[in-house]
Amino acid sequence: MKFVSPLARALPVAALSALLLSACSNTGNSVSAANAEGLMSAGKSVAQAATLSDAEVMQLSDKSCAELDSQSKIAAPKSKSALRLAKITKSMPKDVNGVAINYKVYETKDVNAWAMNNGCVRVYSGLMNLMTDDEIRGVVGHEIGHVALGHSKKSMQVAYAAGAARQVAAVSGNSAVAALSSSDIGAIAEKLVNAQFSQAQESDADDYSFDLLTAAKLKREGLISAFEKLAKLGDSNSMLSSHPSSSGRAQHIRDRIAAKK
Numbered sequence: 128m129k130f131v132s133p134l135a136r137a138l139p140v141a142a143l144s145a146l147l148l149s150a151c152s153n154t155g156n157s158v159s160a161a162n163a164e165g166l167m168s169a170g171k172s173v174a175q176a177a178t179l180s181d182a183e184v185m186q187l188s189d190k191s192c193a194e195l196d197s198q199s200k201i202a203a204p205k206s207k208s209a210l211r212l213a214k215i216t217k218s219m220p221k222d223v224n225g226v227a228i229n230y231k232v233y234e235t236k237d238v239n240a241w242a243m244n245n246g247c248v249r250v251y252s253g254l255m256n257l258m259t260d261d262e263i264r265g266v267v268g269h270e271i272g273h274v275a276l277g278h279s280k281k282s283m284q285v286a287y288a289a290g291a292a293r294q295v296a297a298v299s300g301n302s303a304v305a306a307l308s309s310s311d312i313g314a315i316a317e318k319l320v321n322a323q324f325s326q327a328q329e330s331d332a333d334d335y336s337f338d339l340l341t342a343a344k345l346k347r348e349g350l351i352s353a354f355e356k357l358a359k360l361g362d363s364n365s366m367l368s369s370h371p372s373s374s375g376r377a378q379h380i381r382d383r384i385a386a387k388k
């Protein structure tokens with residue numbers, strides 16, 4: 128789910144600067160004459176590097192999550208918000224695609240939540256303060272859906288391929304992911320957190336969450352009111368206009384409850 132906060136809107140520029148800076152410094156420092164041959168074939172290497180293996184996706188997820196954790200205020204395990212999330216997610220999945228899920232709260236007024244392939248699920252306190260337990264379960268199920276359905280992996284491929292650093296990584300001959308600097312990882316992580324999924328992906332993640340809640344015998348109505356609350360946040364603080372409208376998504380869930388399937 129994509130929620131735009133003032134902070135998130137400011138980040139693309141910073142992320143781009145970080146990428147450009149790292150590309151410049153790496154070109155000056157790391158690519159020596161000995162790498163000239165590598166440089167000549169960089170075009171081919173870059174094309175290969177743009178496709179990450181499952182192991183690399185996991186590695187990059189680990190690094191991205193660790194980078195964002197280090198930049199964020201994580202709620203202490205005994206804090207009110209951490210205890211609340213633990214209670215909320217008690218009946219939620221313990222793993223996604225066979226990978227154990229690790230739930231944590233970021234203390235921030237931003238309204239956001241996301242999941243990564245390594246099982247890293249983060250819910251922002253700004254979203255928790257806005258929503259009921261049922262609504263948060265609906266949102267968390269949606270985010271897990273993006274991972275389970277392969278959307279997050281695709282999004283990571285795009286974020287990675289967009290980074291100038293991959294060229295240097297490819298030329299240096301090192302494992303592409305291992306060669307990324309922390310600023311590169313930070314830029315990729317921001318792209319992941321603010322990933323723009325397609326309308327079809329958003330709808331599929333909604334259905335995934337609905338099915339998850341149904342299977343766990345949890346209330347599905349929270350998914351409806353979560354969309355309605357997001358709609359009220361308005362254009363400047365809600366999902367992008369290219370996404371299915373929040374009211375349309377809420378109606379789809381109402382229809383599914385009415386159809387009992």
Ligand SMILES: [Zn+2]
Nearest residue numbers: 128129329332
């Ligand atoms: Zn989404």
